[in-house]
Amino acid sequence: MNERNTKQKNLILNAIKSSHIHPTAEEVYECVVGELPNVSLTTVYRNLNKLSEQGVIKRILIPNQPDRFERNPTKHYHICCERCGAFEDIHEPNYNLDLDGFECKESGYLILNHEIIFKGLCPECRKQIRI
Ligand SMILES: [Zn+2]
Ligand SMILES: [Zn+2]
CATH class of the missing domain: 1.10.10.10 (Winged helix-like DNA-binding domain superfamily/Winged helix DNA-binding domain)
Known part of the structure; x- marks a missing residue:
């Protein structure tokens, strides 16, 4: 290089x-x-x-x-503001380690890991629309 x-x-x-x-x-x-x-x-x-x-x-x-x-290598979830599109880490609720490695009895699948993107309103948007 x-x-x-x-x-x-x-x-x-x-x-x-x-x-x-x-x-x-x-x-x-x-x-x-x-x-x-x-x-x-x-x-x-x-x-x-x-x-x-x-x-x-x-x-x-x-x-x-x-x-x-x-860059953040730790397991964590994300949240996206539905109003302005802000996209950030969110640390509550905590990453649910119990779900990784979970064997689904009904389908026979083994869950390796999971990702969750919450949708919500950021503090700034909440202020503007007073929610
Ligand atoms: Zn917002
Ligand atoms: Zn992140």
Whole structure:
């Protein structure tokens, strides 16, 4: 890997590390384009794919929405604000470890792990609509 590629990769990784919003590829692109004027969205996608495959970052798949990326390796859930689209970690309720490794008697499936994306209203939106 040449110097330019390493610099690109590091900036992309930093963009993920320093973000709490679980950025999409486009948001990562917006974040790094200032420092890497020649970078393309395709390059950002390629780096994000590689980093996800290597397990350095985590890809969050959301139905009908672009994938998001994050660095936090701990098991946790997410919440998406239905009004403004804010997307964050949520630590209550706690991740339910009992579900991982659960053998479903009825279907015969073995659950390996699970992901939950709660839908709700963020504090800011609650303030605005007074809920
Ligand atoms: Zn909101
Ligand atoms: Zn997260």
